[in-house]
Amino acid sequence: MSSEADPPPPKRRRRKPKFGDTRHLFANLRDHLASGTASLPDIAKLVAEGLHADASVIYITRAGEFLELVATFGLNVNAVGRTRLRVGEGIIGMAASSGDVLNLADAQNHPRYVYRAEIGEDAMASMLAVPVKRAGRTLGVISVMSREARVFAPVEVESLATVAMLLAEILAKAGATDVSEEGFSETLPRRYAGHVLSSGIVRGKVLPYGAAQPIAKLLTDDPEAELQRLDAAVETANRNLDGLISASLPGGNAPRDVLEAYRMVAQSSGWLTQVREAINDGLTAETAVDKVSRNLRERMRRIADPYLRERLADIEDMVGQLMVALGGMAPKPERADGYILLVRRLGPADLLDWHARGIAGVAIEEASPSGHAAILARALGLPALQVDRGAVEAANEGDSVLLDAEGATLILRPEPEVIQVYDRALAARSVRAAALAAYRDRPAITKDGTEISLMLNVGLAMELDQLERTGADGIGLYRTEIAALAAGGIPDVAGQAAEYARVLDRAGGKRVQFRTLDLGADKLLPGEAGQGEENPAMGWRSLRVGLDRPAILRRQLRALLLGAQGRPLSIMFPMVATVEEFRAARDLLDAEAARIRPAPEKLEAGTMLEVPALLFQLPGLLAEADFVSVGTNDLMQFLFAADRGTPELADRYDTLSAPVLEMLEKLVTYCQEAGVPLSICGEAAGRPLDALAFAALGVTTLSMSGNAILPVKAVLVEADLTALRPVLRELRRAGAAGGSIREPLAVWAREHNLAI
Numbered sequence: 001m002s003s004e005a006d007p008p009p010p011k012r013r014r015r016k017p018k019f020g021d022t023r024h025l026f027a028n029l030r031d032h033l034a035s036g037t038a039s040l041p042d043i044a045k046l047v048a049e050g051l052h053a054d055a056s057v058i059y060i061t062r063a064g065e066f067l068e069l070v071a072t073f074g075l076n077v078n079a080v081g082r083t084r085l086r087v088g089e090g091i092i093g094m095a096a097s098s099g100d101v102l103n104l105a106d107a108q109n110h111p112r113y114v115y116r117a118e119i120g121e122d123a124m125a126s127m128l129a130v131p132v133k134r135a136g137r138t139l140g141v142i143s144v145m146s147r148e149a150r151v152f153a154p155v156e157v158e159s160l161a162t163v164a165m166l167l168a169e170i171l172a173k174a175g176a177t178d179v180s181e182e183g184f185s186e187t188l189p190r191r192y193a194g195h196v197l198s199s200g201i202v203r204g205k206v207l208p209y210g211a212a213q214p215i216a217k218l219l220t221d222d223p224e225a226e227l228q229r230l231d232a233a234v235e236t237a238n239r240n241l242d243g244l245i246s247a248s249l250p251g252g253n254a255p256r257d258v259l260e261a262y263r264m265v266a267q268s269s270g271w272l273t274q275v276r277e278a279i280n281d282g283l284t285a286e287t288a289v290d291k292v293s294r295n296l297r298e299r300m301r302r303i304a305d306p307y308l309r310e311r312l313a314d315i316e317d318m319v320g321q322l323m324v325a326l327g328g329m330a331p332k333p334e335r336a337d338g339y340i341l342l343v344r345r346l347g348p349a350d351l352l353d354w355h356a357r358g359i360a361g362v363a364i365e366e367a368s369p370s371g372h373a374a375i376l377a378r379a380l381g382l383p384a385l386q387v388d389r390g391a392v393e394a395a396n397e398g399d400s401v402l403l404d405a406e407g408a409t410l411i412l413r414p415e416p417e418v419i420q421v422y423d424r425a426l427a428a429r430s431v432r433a434a435a436l437a438a439y440r441d442r443p444a445i446t447k448d449g450t451e452i453s454l455m456l457n458v459g460l461a462m463e464l465d466q467l468e469r470t471g472a473d474g475i476g477l478y479r480t481e482i483a484a485l486a487a488g489g490i491p492d493v494a495g496q497a498a499e500y501a502r503v504l505d506r507a508g509g510k511r512v513q514f515r516t517l518d519l520g521a522d523k524l525l526p527g528e529a530g531q532g533e534e535n536p537a538m539g540w541r542s543l544r545v546g547l548d549r550p551a552i553l554r555r556q557l558r559a560l561l562l563g564a565q566g567r568p569l570s571i572m573f574p575m576v577a578t579v580e581e582f583r584a585a586r587d588l589l590d591a592e593a594a595r596i597r598p599a600p601e602k603l604e605a606g607t608m609l610e611v612p613a614l615l616f617q618l619p620g621l622l623a624e625a626d627f628v629s630v631g632t633n634d635l636m637q638f639l640f641a642a643d644r645g646t647p648e649l650a651d652r653y654d655t656l657s658a659p660v661l662e663m664l665e666k667l668v669t670y671c672q673e674a675g676v677p678l679s680i681c682g683e684a685a686g687r688p689l690d691a692l693a694f695a696a697l698g699v700t701t702l703s704m705s706g707n708a709i710l711p712v713k714a715v716l717v718e719a720d721l722t723a724l725r726p727v728l729r730e731l732r733r734a735g736a737a738g739g740s741i742r743e744p745l746a747v748w749a750r751e752h753n754l755a756i
């Protein structure tokens with residue numbers, strides 16, 4: 001395969017593929033890459049020669065729509081830059097659109113074959129086409145052809161697949177560093193639709209995090225050294241796993257068992273052997289790990305069985321850890337001031353961490369408006385958007401970006417005209433903000449004289465200034481777990497007591513409803529790995545943990561009583577499912593209260609209403625609870641069996657639909673009859689139109705994040721609930737069972753000049 005020797009005339013080259021040539025192919029590729037002179041034509045030539053093919057072509061995806069011939073060996077080089085195929089057109093286009101390898105002995109007679117005279121491939125019979133993919137995107141197609149009608153051998157297919165992977169990395173690197181004269185870099189504007197998580201509009205630079213980094217060095221001439229690097233990385237990844245396993249969790253041995261099982265799968269599957277083989281073929285450790293993980297993902301794409309998919313997912317996760325240990329994934333930057341973070345997933349603790357690093361906004365591919373990251377973003381006033389997949393991969397760090405978390409769009413690399421339009425809109429927003437500020441000191445009394453109490457949902461001491469900024473009547477939901485998430489653990493009794501005392505000090509006599517720790521599901525403290533439950537939101541979380549591990553709950557109740565220092569104290573319990581659970585929690589509170597002096601002037605114990613079963617225990621519950629607060633976020637997910645964290649379900653079920661409105665109406669009646677104060681503190685309470693409907697149903701206390709107070713108040717003070725009630729009744733009567741009244745109610749509101 002020496003390039004100096006004259007190649008034999010193609011006709012006579014009938015050698016069978018020589019297995020084991022892969023190493024030579026990679027060695028040649030490595031030498032070219034190392035010399036820094038590797039070009040696409042070089043790669044085309046090396047591949048054709050290495051696989052004993054008569055010709056090769058490389059196509060690159062342009063503007064996501066068509067494929068352009070960028071290099072060939074053995075065919076007409078004048079076609080380069082001229083031959084273009086739509087994605088899906090011809091064999092090449094089919095490989096790109098399906099993402100599959102096509103291995104055809106007689107390509108020209110394939111029904112999808114498209115003839116392009118300028119390429120000069122008339123004499124070619126067989127064709128092997130492999131898509132060049134990276135992180136789910138098809139960057140192009142590489143193909144080899146042979147005059148002889150034959151199916152390419154598995155080892156040849158494997159070799160071309162590896163070359164396609166290397167090519168993907170080379171292209172990604174060219175794009176990421178923007179050094180390519182060939183135009184590989186992604187510079188076009190791109191738009192991503194999504195859902196608003198926390199409203200606001202920001203413009204800045206993008207910081208994509210969690211995308212696969214281009215691999216710095218793809219091939220090696222020292223497999224021994226690479227094997228050693230691999231071993232060291234495996235050791236580091238194992239040590240990290242050990243740390244995770246030995247972190248003591250409130251769940252006893254269960255998480256440990258899950259992690260041990262995970263480790264067994266991750267280590268016993270033989271995939272490390274595959275990595276070692278790839279290193280021996282001349283790939284660097286990270287290229288080899290990446291190759292095996294691609295194969296895994298490819299297999300997962302085809303597996304329907306959930307158990308097997310899980311196992312493969314475990315291995316993929318381990319592969320991810322290895323990439324971090326090998327330096328193939330970047331650590332977080334120290335500071336990210338003014339950047340707009342773009343990530344695939346984000347937990348609440350991570351969001352706090354990024355917020356502390358200074359981000360100005362965040363776009364998340366997998367998130368939902370009632371998930372905890374979204375709630376936290378609203379609490380922090382941080383514009384946040386859930387965006388369609390693909391954004392993370394398409395962004396280059398530092399690209400300009402426009403996060404429109406009002407119109408639910410993320411625009412990467414926006415055009416100057418678009419920027420101008422947004423800058424105008426931002427100016428208009430500040431005018432509206434000024435107009436809203438005028439409502440700050442007005443009480444929320446509707447036109448018919450109903451007084452609505454507007455309270456804040458908060459979770460961090462730094463949010464307390466919102467009391468003054470918004471003129472809220474108090475704090476309807478103080479999420480105590482947020483501080484624990486921010487601190488990376490639950491503070492001791494004195495630490496907690498100091499925090500609660502500070503909150504009451506800042507509230508200056510306004511009512512505060514402290515909710516006890518609501519940890520678990522997606523609110524995991526660092527080091528916790530969850531319980532490995534199938535449905536963590538319905539699992540061992542929140543008050544359930546508190547009652548099973550009463551020491552944690554008692555310590556918190558003690559801290560609350562100490563922090564109150566004799567002042568009135570209202571405590572509510574989350575995720576209560578039965579009257580007995582409420583009573584058990586209240587008993588713990590009473591036991592602590594009996595020991596603490598000074599006793600609070602007034603001590604109230606209330607319940608969140610988040611579990612539908614409570615709706616059927618109202619007489620018993622209302623005889624014992626001092627107040628009830630409806631958590632629509634959880635209640636909706638359990639009422640409709642719709643995970644609050646799944647973006648696809650975010651708009652599917654409506655709080656303004658028949659079942660929810662009927663439920664609230666009954667609840668209002670029950671609570672009024674029992675004389676028990678009722679509030680709504682789920683996210684729905686902060687949406688002006690929902691708030692209006694809830695008020696018309698008779699709910700007189702609404703608790704919401706700081707950004708929502710003034711827009712909700714602006715609507716309520718202009719609304720006449722007496723006029724609205726018959727309209728609401730009529731809309732409910734006319735609507736199909738289960739149907740939403742949102743649209744017609746919005747029309748009514750606009751007709752009455754309400755700024756919904």
Ligand code: PEP
Pocket residue numbers: 375477479518610630631632633634635681682683
């Ligand atoms: C709710 O479930 O509506 C609620 C307010 O609690 P959280 O969002 O913290 O689960």
Ligand code: MG
Pocket residue numbers: 574610631633634
């Ligand atoms: Mg909840």
